[in-house]
Amino acid sequence: MSIRHGLLALLERGPMYGYQLRAAFEESVGGTWSLNIGQVYTTLSRLERDRFVHPLPENDGGQRPYEITETGRAELTRWFATPIERTDRPRDELAIKLALAMATPGVDVSAVVQSQRAAGIRALQEYTRLKRGQDAAESADLSWPLVLDAMIFQCEAEIRWLDHCEATILRRRPSGTGPTSAAAPTPAADPAAKEPEGAGR
Structure with missing residues (x-):
């Protein structure tokens, strides 16, 4: 999500100044x-330049609220109606890291996978704990619980993918050798070879 559209969505609720928006x-x-509050004000400046928001007079505390314009509402409506494409999302840093690990001499790729999986499991446990707290609270606000759900699903998917990566590494590792690394290229997997029992668990 772009910060600019996030701020427009918040301003649709009513005028706010920078710290309120953050x-x-x-x-x-x-x-x-x-x-960062600097990000907020930089984004507001650009939104004002594009006529998506309009500054209001300063309040008694010296803060200057902003309100969304009709042009801003049209842009917000367009954003909500437009699906986010995979190409619009940030590059997958983990996939790139593993690809580089495979190609970098001396890197224990299995250790990289295991370290990342452990971090993913810790994050999943924390998100699950927070989710249980939200469920117990039965809050009428669904925005945060839905964000939590997305983070839980993403963690689960990442852990499954890491399991797959480890199983693939094990299949390609010659029997009796140490951890797979880019320093010791391994032969292609035998199509008839079976996945080691318990791989990726």
Whole structure:
């Protein structure tokens, strides 16, 4: 999600100034995305330049609220109606890291996979704990629970993919050798070979 569209969505609720927008943004995503106040004001400046928001007079505390314009509402409507394409999302840093590990001499790829899986399991446990707390609270606000669900599903998918990576590495590792690394290229897998029992678990 772009910060600009996030701020537009928040301003659709009503006028806010920078610190209010930062707090509302972080609350909406359960604190999983921290914003620097400088990012907020830089984005507001660009939104004003594009006529998506309009500054209001300063309040008694010296803060200047912003309100969304009709042009901004049209842009927000367009954003909500447009599916996010895979090519629009950030590159998968983990996949790139593993690809580079496979090609870098001396790197124990199995250790990289296991370390990442352990981190993923810890994150999954934490998200699950938070989810149980949300379920117990039975809050009427569904935004944070849905964000939690997405994070849980992403963790589960990442762990499954890492299991697959480890199983593939084990299949390609010659029997009796140490951890797979780019320093010792291994032969292609035998199509008739069976996956080792318990691989990736």
